[in-house]
Amino acid sequence: xxxxxxxxxxxxxxxxxxxxxxxxxxxxxxxxxxxxxxxxxxxxxxxxxxxxxxxxxxxxxxxxxxxxxxxxxxxxxxxxxxxxxxxxxxxxxxxxxxxxxxxxxxxxxxxxxxxxxxxxxxxxxxxxxxxxxxxxxxxxxxxxxxxxxxxxxxxxxxxxxxxxxxxxxxxxxxxxxxxxxxxxxxxxxxxxxxxxxxxxxxxxxxxxxxxxxxxxxxxxxxxxxxxxxxxxxxxxxxxxxxxxxxxxxxxxxxxxxxxxxxxxxxxxxxxxxxxxxxxxxxxxxxxxxxxxxxxxxxxxxxxxxxxxxxxxxxxxxxxxxxxxxxxxxxxxxxxxxxxxxxxxxxx
Amino acid sequence: xxxxxxxxxxxxxxxxxxxxxxxxxxxxxxxxxxxxxxxxxxxxxxxxxxxxxxxxxxxxxxxxxxxxxxxxxxxxxxxxxxxxxxxxxxxxxxxxxxxxxxxxxxxxxxxxxxxxxxxx
Amino acid sequence: xxxxxxxxxxxxxxxxxxxxxxxxxxxxxxxxxxxxxxxxxxxxxxxxxxxxxxxxxxxxxxxxxxxxxxxxxxxxxxxxxxxxxxxxxxxxx
Numbered sequence: 001x002x003x004x005x006x007x008x009x010x011x012x013x014x015x016x017x018x019x020x021x022x023x024x025x026x027x028x029x030x031x032x033x034x035x036x037x038x039x040x041x042x043x044x045x046x047x048x049x050x051x052x053x054x055x056x057x058x059x060x061x062x063x064x065x066x067x068x069x070x071x072x073x074x075x076x077x078x079x080x081x082x083x084x085x086x087x088x089x090x091x092x093x094x095x096x097x098x099x100x101x102x103x104x105x106x107x108x109x110x111x112x113x114x115x116x117x118x119x120x121x122x123x124x125x126x127x128x129x130x131x132x133x134x135x136x137x138x139x140x141x142x143x144x145x146x147x148x149x150x151x152x153x154x155x156x157x158x159x160x161x162x163x164x165x166x167x168x169x170x171x172x173x174x175x176x177x178x179x180x181x182x183x184x185x186x187x188x189x190x191x192x193x194x195x196x197x198x199x200x201x202x203x204x205x206x207x208x209x210x211x212x213x214x215x216x217x218x219x220x221x222x223x224x225x226x227x228x229x230x231x232x233x234x235x236x237x238x239x240x241x242x243x244x245x246x247x248x249x250x251x252x253x254x255x256x257x258x259x260x261x262x263x264x265x266x267x268x269x270x271x272x273x274x275x276x277x278x279x280x281x282x283x284x285x286x287x288x289x290x291x292x293x294x295x296x297x298x299x300x301x302x303x304x305x306x307x308x309x310x311x312x313x314x315x316x317x318x319x320x321x322x323x324x325x326x327x328x329x330x331x332x333x334x335x336x337x338x339x340x341x342x343x344x345x346x347x
Numbered sequence: 348x349x350x351x352x353x354x355x356x357x358x359x360x361x362x363x364x365x366x367x368x369x370x371x372x373x374x375x376x377x378x379x380x381x382x383x384x385x386x387x388x389x390x391x392x393x394x395x396x397x398x399x400x401x402x403x404x405x406x407x408x409x410x411x412x413x414x415x416x417x418x419x420x421x422x423x424x425x426x427x428x429x430x431x432x433x434x435x436x437x438x439x440x441x442x443x444x445x446x447x448x449x450x451x452x453x454x455x456x457x458x459x460x461x462x463x464x465x466x467x
Numbered sequence: 468x469x470x471x472x473x474x475x476x477x478x479x480x481x482x483x484x485x486x487x488x489x490x491x492x493x494x495x496x497x498x499x500x501x502x503x504x505x506x507x508x509x510x511x512x513x514x515x516x517x518x519x520x521x522x523x524x525x526x527x528x529x530x531x532x533x534x535x536x537x538x539x540x541x542x543x544x545x546x547x548x549x550x551x552x553x554x555x556x557x558x559x560x
Binding site for chain 3: 354357358361364365368369371372373375376381384385388389392393395396399400402403406407410412415416418419422423426427429430431433434435436437438441443
């Protein structure tokens with residue numbers, strides 16, 4: 001046996017050091033050379049504004065991991081070969097499926113024997129995704145090996161750390177208390193007391209259901225403000241599109257051209273995707289039929305609505321709400337080649 | 348003067364609300380398939396309902412009940428597209444094939460001719 | 468004077484909304500698919516909410532808005548629940 005090739009996807013977690021260590025030790029002794037492929041999969045395109053800093057982080061992590069490999073392997077007398085690379089810098093990786101596919105094609109291209117997976121593997125900013133990733137790796141048929149690591153205080157990590165949990169409950173309490181008092185009478189002591197009790201129960205029991213993402217003490221209020229700017233814009237678009245649709249429907253000939261389109265939106269899952277899909281649906285002429293990860297299947301009724309959709313003005317507006325002004329400067333879905341007209345029976 | 352302005356604003360809001368709801372009713376009756384109907388049924392109607400509710404909020408004036416009307420308005424705007432999406436998705440999952448440009452030519456004239464007679 | 472006129476206008480608008488709701492009823496009866504009926508019923512529900520709000524303004528009975536709010540909530544839940552129910556695998560939303 002000449003060489004053993006191991007693929008180790010890295011991400012910035014507490015257990016990444018142990019994973020690298022396991023990958024080195026677990027290699028069978030008879031191999032003469034060990035090839036380590038250390039990769040970091042980037043969730044964003046490097047052209048995107050938020051991609052820049054991620055690329056730098058990825059390179060720092062890769063050089064650190066390379067030195068760990070050399071350090072761990074120095075006691076053995078096999079030849080070590082380390083290859084590092086950044087994956088996914090030319091496409092927009094979204095869900096576990098995309099990561100599994102990327103790893104699989106990398107493994108096929110480099111003739112990888114084994115994949116060692118960090119149990120806490122968490123690329124980008126999304127929630128922990130080991131279990132879905134394992135399922136997807138199995139479905140693409142890539143063998144993997146989960147590194148047995150000791151996780152410091154795992155239960156605490158699951159529940160979110162103290163400050164994060166407090167933020168969620170705090171926000172949830174004031175939102176539900178405010179809602180209660182709006183419906184009730186804010187000057188009547190009975191409503192104040194019962195409202196506080198109800199809001200307390202709601203906050204404790206439902207805060208982690210409502211906010212599935214960690215709140216940002218500065219970012220979240222700013223996003224809410226930007227959302228306030230977004231609403232008038234959305235209303236304007238809705239009225240404009242409504243008039244266009246009304247004209248089409250009231251014409252006796254009814255010149256509709258229904259088409260199914262697929263648009264790969266560049267927004268993350270959760271709240272931004274919900275906002276975008278709902279905005280698209282609210283604008284007449286376009287209707288979100290499905291939202292699988294970032295792949296939106298959209299039914300369009302008239303050609304002008306389809307062109308508006310492909311120009312992606314709503315997408316840019318949603319990105320402005322969640323990522324700020326720089327995040328909004330991206331090419332339109334049509335320029336990116338992320339749009340496609342599909343056949344009706346091809347759902 | 349301000350009373351007069353408010354009066355006409357209410358009338359205009361109600362008229363547009365009625366108009367868009369009318370468009371939505373016509374769309375629900377005339378359009379050929381479920382996906383196309385969802386466009387007017389849930390969106391044009393959302394605007395119609397929104398404008399009518401705005402008229403109600405304006406008519407109630409500065410009252411604690413106005414908050415109810417505004418809440419109702421927000422609620423309609425958030426839930427209607429979600430419900431439309433749920434319905435369209437359920438249609439897609441149960442295998443209803445949408446009429447598109449390719450199929451339109453041979454299928455579309457059939458359902459629209461009798462409906463056109465209805466609406467005229 | 469204008470207040471009375473305004474109340475009448477609200478009531479007339481409510482009546483017209485009822486006429487439109489009856490128009491939508493055609494789709495709820497005609498179908499042809501479950502989703503068509505569901506969609507029509509959902510729109511009917513939205514119209515009912517608007518009619519209740521218009522009556523609240525027209526009859527000076529603001530508490531109608533409480534009922535409208537609850538009706539809107541139930542209408543939304545109904546649409547979600549039935550569309551989930553019509554898909555065997557579940558998983559709508």
